[in-house]
Amino acid sequence: MKSLFFSRIFIKLGNQILFSFRMKYVFGLLSFFLTFSSLVSAQQKEITLEEIWNGTFRQERLESLQSLNNGKEYVVLNYDRQNRTSSIDVYSYKSGEKTRTFLSSADLEGIQYFQDFEFSGNESKIILATEVESIYRRSTRGIYYVYDVKNEELQKISEEKIQEPTLSPNGEKVAYVKDNNIFIKELSSEEVVQVTNDGEKNKIINGITDWVYEEEFSFVQAYQWSKTGEKIAFLKFDETEVPEFSMDIYGQDLYPSKSTFKYPKAGEKNSIVSLYMYDVAKNEISDVELGDYSDFYIPRIKWTNDPSVLSVQVLNRHQNVLDLIFVNAQNNEARVILNETDEAYVDVTDNLTFLExxxxxxxxxxxxxxxxxxxxxxxxxxxxxxxxxxxxxxxxxxxxxxxxxxxxxxxxxxxxxxxxxxxxxxxxxxxxxxxxxxxxxxxxxxxxxxxxxxxxxxxxxxxxxxxxxxxxxxxxxxxNKALLKQIAEYDFSPKEFSTIEVNGAELNMWMIKPSDFDETKEYPLFMAQYSGPGSQTVSNTFYGTNDYWYQLLANKGYIIVAVDPRGTGFKGADFKKVTQKELGKYEVEDVIAVAQKLGQREYIDAENIGIWGWSYGGFMSSNALLQGNDTFSMAIAVAPVTSWRFYDSIYTERYMTTPQENPSGYDENSPINHVEKLKGDYLLVHGTGDDNVHVQNSMRMIEALVQANKQFDWAIYPDKNHGIYGGNTRLHLYTLMTDFIEDHLKANSNN
Structure with missing residues (x-):
């Protein structure tokens, strides 16, 4: 940015004066610009890790943006950080002016602020979420209230923390889940009806999903009101035979406790899922027979525009055959409307939309x-x-x-x-x-x-x-012009987009060079990637937190590159699904080939190439260091999968089938089976409270490295989940990684 700024000034002024002054004045002008450039450069800030993680570069957003039914106004959730209150404010689409405040926690007795909200279909009631605590990635529990817009009255749904409350279409009732059972509360009478009674932790779940559905099918609420409010369709998960996973919780007490939950690893038993219909007026439950299916998933249910017809998506365990089924809610009769098949897998989306x-x-x-x-x-x-x-x-x-x-x-x-x-x-x-x-x-x-x-x-x-x-x-x-002005004070380099051809494929890539880049010098190369199926790392978007870290590293003398290898998304099914049954083969071949090709450039030090990644990216960086041991000299793996045998059934089998069917695909591409190839410097990081990619992955990798007598570095974060955050945790982690890079991926002395 700095050099472009001064070159523009020089060209503009030069065109005006170059032919009207003698050469000695031109040399004087050049000397002035060089001096001024050095002065400004000296005044520019150097970014720090503390700034990256303390919110210095936070972007302004429109929080919880929703259109009102009238189509003329929208609402936004606003926070007053000084007074610690929240409000639902209404804005006019046409004028942009704030027309009114729908609701402010400052006016509510007993609520300091609310964290989220949801309208009933007719906008007569609003559910307010308070005291929300996370369970897993998407699931939460909290204390919820219903606000009556007309009467301006607030009503607590339950004294206990509950999950997934949803108002009936007319706003007269609210359904929710507590202790794995579904309840319905009549708001006017406050009468509560318990719909199901067999819910039990680690056995039966009603109305919300089990762990693996939540993680891999991206939803938690597994019940839906019909459009008239007469019926509720819901899923039941029988996870009795699903193997349990146990994690130690170290906490602050003298003795650690345990968190035990059902987690189906690849090839193991899944929950038995079934569909039920509840008649609200009759207080009766009936089961729905979907057809002759075994070992299947129900990744979506959705009421159609016919209030008596429910749509259900049924997916086989291999996830390459999907049936869209219509269920008549009057007699529970089911018929297949659409069948979708694929040689690899069928993606599940939320795009299904019913017209009038x-x-x-x-x-x-x-x-x-x-x-x-x-x-x-x-x-x-x-x-x-x-x-x-x-x-x-x-x-x-x-x-x-x-x-x-x-x-x-x-x-x-x-x-x-x-x-x-x-x-x-x-x-x-x-x-x-x-x-x-x-x-x-x-x-x-x-x-x-x-x-x-x-x-x-x-x-x-x-x-x-x-x-x-x-x-x-x-x-x-x-x-966010204020943010642009703020970062202009720093010596950031532009992100350069390009493509690079390796192994017969054209891959998207970006590169960040040091702000004082000199093509006559050599720089260490540090590669960033994720590389999971259908993912994208190289996108035309503004800085995320890692991008600020990459700027910090670039200013320390590193060239940073990100690449999306084969298997990533948005370039067609063939490009994405080439990795089927071989996760970690073609993607690793590509990142190694990219590193080798970039190492041929005169300004890149081919002896100093590192790579890092988190989760799937940690799986990739580990593999790249081991299988590309003559190319990469250093790798960092955060929360990596080290064997797909350790990961969950839905994700892994979608791409790999089961270990019983595809043992070579699981074992030949897992870094845990290549530890003897380690030559470079390796940092392995994991949180012990990771319910997603279990710390078991790293512990087994550590044991394999020890038995191969390979030296490496590792760090364990007690009770931290897959995101490894909380308090100073992220700052500590990125300080650790930055120091490791500087110690093991050294810039040459000519920089």
């Missing part, structure tokens, strides 16, 4: 790229709505007035995102966003407007209002 006549929108990769399809209410394909060598990355919805579908895609490059509209017949596609980077939309309830969230490598989040019919800018809402 119960025809529906569906997304699929069946033509090689993820696209939108339209089916009639009986599952007959009407047409493929989008097509082309690009991916639909988000489906936003359907406007019944204009008959348009709104979506986000990679049509303008796999590292970018744009928002589009298109007719259901696939015609009149219109791009609604203009700026190159990542655009995402939040539409008003009537699809008149959308709020666009935009970011790029040079632009922190900007929020703007647009007309949905043509994308025309209505007004600016919020930006």
């Amino acid at each position: 006549d119960n025809s529906f929108v569906w997304t699929s990769e069946k033509d090689g790229y993820n696209h939108i399809y339209l089916y009639d209410k009986n599952g007959k394909l009407l047409n493929q709505v989008t097509e082309g060598p690009w991916e639909v990355t988000s489906y936003y919805g359907f406007d019944p007035k204009s008959k348009k579908i709104f979506f986000q895609s990679t049509e303008n490059g796999s590292i970018n995102r744009d928002v589009f509209s298109i007719n259901t017949n696939g015609k009149n596609k219109k791009q609604l966003t203009e700026k190159i980077g990542q655009n995402s939309a939040d539409f008003s309830a009537d699809y008149t407007y959308f709020i666009n969230s935009y970011t790029s490598a040079t632009t922190p989040y900007e929020f703007t209002l647009h007309l949905a019919k043509n994308g025309k800018l209505v007004r600016n809402i919020k930006d």
Whole structure:
């Protein structure tokens, strides 16, 4: 940034004066600029790890943005940090002005602030979440209240902490889960009905998902009110035969305690899942027979626009056959409407949308790229709505007035995102966003407007209002120009995007060079990656916390590179699914080949190449150091999988089938089986409270390295989960990693 700034000044002034002054004045001018440049450089700040983790570079966002039913207003959750209060504030789409405050905790007796909120369907009631505590990645429990908008009355749902409260469509009742059972509370009478009675920890779960569903199918609430509120459809998980996993919790007491939960590892028994229908008026439960399935998943249930028809998605254990089933809630009769198959696996999404006549929108990769399809209410394909060598990355919805579908895609490059509209017949596609980077939309309830969230490598989040019919800018809402001004005080280098061809594939890559980069010198190379199936590390987005760390490292004399190898996402199904049954083979080959190719560049020190990653990225960095031991001299692995035999059934089997079916795929690409190849410096980090990638992975890796008599460094964070955070933990971790890099990936003396 600094050098570009001064070159622009010099060119501008030079064009004005170069031919009107004698050469001695030109040399004098050059001397002035060099002096001034050195002075400003000396005044620029050096970023610190403390700043990265203390919120110095926090971006402003629109928290919990939701459109109101009228389509003319939206609400945002605002925090008053000074007074520690929260409020739901209402804004006009048209004017941008705050029209009123729906609710403020300052006006509520007994609540200092609330952390989240949810409206009933008719917006007559609001659920407020307080005292929320995390259970696993997505699940929480807390003390919840219902606020009556008309009467301005507050009502506590339960004296005990509960999970997943949801108001009935008319707002008269609230359902929730406590102790693995479903309850319904009548708000006017405060009468509570216990719907299920067999819930028991580590045995039976009603209305919420088990651990592996939560983690891998990305949902917790496993019950839904029908559109009339007459029925509740819910899932029951019988995890009696699922093997238990136990973690020691060290805490502060004299004796540690244990956390024991059901965790199905690859090839082991899963929960037995079943579907039930509850009749609210009759207080009766009936089971739903979906068909002749065994060892299957139910990753989604959703009521259609016919209030008596529930849609259910059933997926086989290999996850390569998915049936969309319609269940008649009056007699529980089930019929298959759509069948989706894939040689590798079928992705589960939340894109299923029912139109007024119960025809529906569906997304699929069946033509090689993820696209939108339209089916009639009986599952007959009407047409493929989008097509082309690009991916639909988000489906936003359907406007019944204009008959348009709104979506986000990679049509303008796999590292970018744009928002589009298109007719259901696939015609009149219109791009609604203009700026190159990542655009995402939040539409008003009537699809008149959308709020666009935009970011790029040079632009922190900007929020703007647009007309949905043509994308025309209505007004600016919020930006982060203050953050841009703040980081201008630092000596940051631009992120340079490019592609690199290895192993017959063109891979996306970015590079950050030291701010004082000199192409005549050699620099150590430090590679960052994640590389998991369908993931993306190289994207045209503004700094995340790791990007600030990379700037810190670059200013210490390192070149930082990120690459997305084969198996990552947004470049078509073939590119993504090439790693099927071989996780860790092609991705590792690619990162090794990239490192070797970059090492041929004159400004990169091929003897000093390091790599790091977290989770799947830790699996990759470990493999790269071991299997590319002549290429990489150093690696850091945080919370890595070291053998896919240790990881959960749904994720692992999706890509690998079971260990019984594919033992070589599991073992040949697991770093735990390559420890004898270790030559370079290796740092292994894990949290003992990691319920996702268990510390067992690192302990088994440590034992294998010890028995191979290989020296390495390791760090254990007591009671920390997969994110390894809390208090000073992240600062400590990144200080540890920074010191390890500086000790083992040394910059040459000529820098």
